[in-house]
Amino acid sequence: MATARRHTATGPDPLPDGAAVRHEALHGLPDIARPATVSTDDARRLSVALFVRLAELEEGTPEHAYVRNTLIELNISLVRFAARRFRNRAEPAEDIVQIGTIGLIKAIDRFDPERGTDFSAFALPTVIGEMKRYFRDTSWAVRVPRRLQELRIDVAKAVDTLEQQLGHRPSRAELADHLHLSEEGVAEGELASNGYVARSLDAPCGDAGADPGAGSRHLATAEPSYELIEYLESLKPLLARLDARDRTILSLRFGEDLTQAQIGARLGLSQMHVSRLLARILHELRDGLLAEPAATEDGTDG
Missing domain, CATH: 1.10.10.10 (Winged helix-like DNA-binding domain superfamily/Winged helix DNA-binding domain)
Known part of the structure; x- marks a missing residue:
């Protein structure tokens, strides 16, 4: 790629490589020195222009990467806003922001400016969804493979469904037949429920025949x-x-x-x-x- 040039009093002077990329990437758009400090109103206005420019650039080029990174920095305040709803979590706030930034990047890559949708309204659900997914995957008392996490959910749903249909708590054999699994497979799902939430040793014992995952299902329900x-x-x-x-x-x-x-x-x-x-x-x-x-x-x- 030819090096961009600027004119000085003594004639044309080649721009440094980084400046050349920035010059070509912006293509007449304003150069934003510190995107993360731009006001919300200016960030929204500049984002509209940058998304149009991003669509014109070839993915994988330095110019495309520069515009994409500028959009990330411009809209990082959206991630920080979304992170406030999880401020009572034990995880450091900056860790949550980093997770939310992954959602922001996904939203930037999927956003179509031609639809006329405001980017912040489009991106916020994706950012929050990424944070919720992180908490869902890390809220287990012990690390459980995703296959068993999903199996636990399937077993819990089957218990609720069969209990209504049969009028009694389903046996392991009935669950296995409903889920097309072996009884050993159902037992794995029931065992995985024990890893979903750690109960205190001082907590009173419940019904001996209760499903070990029943309490965790209620505790995990979003309000x-x-x-x-x-x-x-x-x-x-x-x-x-x-x-x-x-x-x-x-x-x-x-x-x-x-x-x-x-x-x-x-x-x-x-x-x-x-x-x-x-x-x-x-x-x-x-x-x-x-x-x-x-x-x-x-x-x-x-």
Whole structure:
């Protein structure tokens, strides 16, 4: 590849290799010195242009890698935002961010800018899913092969299904017949359940005939209401910053489920005006959620 050149007072001067790659990769787009420090609004705007440029470049080239890496750095705040929901886990926050970054990279590689979808809305489920997958795979008290992890789930589901059909707790032979396994295979799945959660030696003993995995299944059930509460708590300070009209518009739209035209009629505004106001309000709330928390004087997050 020919080395890019720049013109100086004394004539054309070749750019260093790294600068040449950057120059060719950006192709007229602004050079971002520190992508991770760019504001959320600027990151979103720049990402749109960079995704278009990424689609133009050949995968595997240095230019493609440069634009891809810039997109990762620009959107790392999205990963940090997603990591906050797991802040009560024992794992270090930076480890969770690293796992989430894998999801971010997958989202970047799959994103199609021509669909007109906002990248943060597209990427967030993938980032969170990668984190959940990590916790799912590492939440066992002892390391259990994935085959046995999946077998444990199959056995647990079969127990629930057959118990409803038969009216009693299924025997190992009945489970084996239902799953098309040998009784030894079912026994492996039941044994794997013991590795899913470590019970305290001081815990009271339950029913001697209880399925060893029954308790772990209930403990591992996700409670969606907790996630909703977390989102609402994160939104509270952001909603408090809005003026009365903006809060009213949100209440009418999402509380009373009114259409934009109905909101306009209620407030004496055109439907188009309501649409613009809603877009601005939601944009501000999303930016607030994605923004990094301010550090207090003692170094903790405020």
